[in-house]
């Protein structure tokens with residue numbers, strides 16, 4: 331581990347030595363780098379990325395294009411369009427008491443950054459934040475997840491071909507690699523992963539007072555009230571939940587539905603899932619697999635635990651260990667102490683829980699940690715507003731899910747247990763920047779009442 335330690339320390343020292351050169355680049359120079367990255371993702375490496383993700387967890391090519399390639403390209407295009415204005419000095423008013431001076435702030439790069447990414451959307455969640463880091467003028471060491479090794483390998487090749495390692499470097503490896511990197515005094519850490527590991531990252535960061543962005547997870551609720559268009563809701567939820575086989579941080583984790591419309595909703599959801607994946611989902615080319623045996627076993631254990639506590643499997647339920655396959659599964663009557671209702675599910679299992687009143691649904695959500703996303707399906711403005719006003723969440727979509735992620739004008743991130751800080755567009759740029767305030771005195775004179783001796787006259791002025 332000492333060797334590792336030295337390698338990373340050397341890399342860190344090289345980036346630190348280079349940070350002003352990178353930090354003082356113009357917007358045009360940064361845009362040139364973003365264009366190179368865009369070209370690599372969009373053309374040169376597109377097929378390799380698709381194949382790697384298929385090899386890692388049978389992710390369908392179309393899904394890779396929609397959820398890995400296009401979001402990164404979109405983030406790059408957006409940054410290119412706006413970078414000049416983001417980097418501009420921001421002039422602010424100066425109060426009368428400071429007459430003779432002017433004031434502004436600038437977004438200066440944080441410096442040497444660490445980017446730790448997860449496996450579930452490995453390209454999107456590595457290169458997405460990287461775009462913001464480059465736009466803000468930082469150097470970056472990237473540690474992708476060890477759970478999608480084929481994709482990490484392709485990304486390592488891309489980064490090595492596109493950048494000098496004293497500017498951007500990608501290191502592959504197991505958790506120990508992250509642990510070693512976390513010992514270094516980075517200027518900023520951008521971490522995407524679980525709340526459990528987020529706490530480890532924050533503790534390590536505290537040793538150096540390193541700032542952090544934590545993009546975490548949790549249980550994102552979906553409320554469906556009695557006024558909702560059930561067919562439309564079922565179609566969107568069947569997509570948002572089973573996309574990536576449910577391994578999406580903002581996927582609906584569980585449904586809270588008004589009890590009178592539950593049966594009808596289950597029926598339309600069943601029909602929708604059949605339309606998406608046929609009656610034999612294992613043969614569908616539109617469904618990824620669970621990422622590995624460890625997660626497959628974890629999900630099967632959730633299912634068995636719920637069934638042993640008298641839950642009802644409404645849809646699906648088939649599993650195949652040789653392929654890490656879990657059929658899109660919908661389950662109701664889940665006991666409150668079942669692990670399905672306690673832990674983040676992160677897989678293709680959707681519990682449905684009924685409620686009688688909106689107040690009851692809100693109370694249930696607020697009895698848990700603040701979620702990364704909260705979804706509402708309703709035609710009632712009153713219900714929607716009541717839910718939003720009386721809950722807290724990183725983001726919300728009304729009569730839709732997941733798509734809030736794709737609007738670059740919206741900040742993306744959680745709150746408390748689901749995260750700290752925001753990503754995407756200008757918010758990502760700001761996250762990787764320090765807002766540096768500048769006050770410039772223009773006249774030769776100064777504000778005399780500040781200086782001793784504090785005479786009666788000065789006291790009168792202050793009064």
Ligand code: NAD
Pocket residue numbers: 446447448449450451455473474475476504505508509512522523524525527528530544545546547548578579580674676702743744749
């Ligand atoms: P994870 O927390 O297990 O791992 C994330 C990264 O941290 C990986 O690169 C891993 O190597 C590293 N890591 C793991 N254990 C570590 C340790 N002890 N010390 C240092 N580094 C360590 O998460 P995951 O399984 O890759 O991803 C799933 C989680 O991520 C879910 O909770 C999901 O909701 C969340 N997530 C959040 C977002 C978001 O944008 N908010 C996006 C995707 C996933």
